[in-house]
Amino acid sequence: MTDARDGALFAYVLRLGDNALVLAQRLGEWTAHGPIVEEDLALTNVALDLLGHARMWLAYAAQVEGAGRDADALAYFRDQRAYRNVLLVERPNGNYADTMARQFLFDVWHHAVLQQLGNARDPQIAAIANKAVREVAYHVRRSGDWVTRLGDGTELSHARMQAAIDAAWPFTGELFAADAIDDELLARGIGANLATVHATWRAHVERVLGDATLAVPADGYMQRGGKDGRHTEALSYLLAEMQSVARSVPAQRW
């Protein structure tokens, strides 16, 4: 990790790619399990967008690293300690409210980050972010729609949506916890300012939860570690499934 030519940039881009890849894989688990066919298609379309983002980010990360790896090598041949996604995206799908709570809380953050990265002083990061942000705007609207419909729905859907938001909330702190890598990239005019991202995120989340008649949870103890490779057990199972074919036949081409 540290032998990359620009270790901080590599780590930063890797985090962006891993967030997109892990969430794409999670959403892909809904394939053929959606409550109705339109939702099945929608979840997998969002997954496809994120997979496209992951491919662009990881290809760039590989180029920055300059160690002869490509996007596939980064996706399929790193173990979970080498993954740098936030813990929120690796959380299991749960029920539909859980999936939508995770998606909404991530989408709002993702959109705010990509908007800032569109002005990054790194042309490749700016190009990828400007392409991705328009797709993610669609994601934010969609997941926000569902949070509102379920929150402001029946007694049961309201209770489940509130429980889902409450359960995901302790995993949101990590989204805004800037570390040395975030600070360095921000200082270089490349990375997002997580303090302003937090303000944007907070305003939008409060507005939607209000529309949804849901309570904004209090900020208590926040989970963290994903950005440094310390993950929950859930990621191991996800990677085992995602990487099994590539590792069974490593030189295969099709």
Added chain:
Amino acid sequence: MVAAQTPVAELWRWLAEIADPEIPVISILDLGIVRDIAWTRSDDGPSVRVTVTPTYSGCPAIGVIQREIVALLHARGIADVTIAVAYAPAWTTDWLTAHGREQLRAYGISPPRVRAVAHADDAIDLTRFVDERAACPRCGSEDVTLTSRFGSTPCKALYACASCKEPFDHFKSH
């Protein structure tokens, strides 16, 4: 060898023969995927470089399109072809040609609306969708309802026409 000095304008005409793999009535030129074609010089001599841009980030068609471009140019005698992928400026449905839009409509897909504003400056209200005014590609009625914001491919949404009762795909403005 005959193709070594093929004018770039002729190369553009050739690539117009390649159809989008998922919507085979529209060419990759009408879709706005091909951004540039240029003769360059590699170590082995003259080379054609085709610059393409993906539509949606995850659209799997881009890989097929790249292979088809290389295969077509090889078949016409151009041995050295490179494909460059450009992400910026990001693809937009505003790049669909008028000809391409008409072909979509004739095929049964409602074409995207043209948006004159710069997307980057859009003041986006992230709390709600603005449903597009699609028109039924069969009967022309604008009395239509959105069935699903995601259709059979990432670029399309599913609508139903209240006049002729037919469901149809709408190519989303993007």
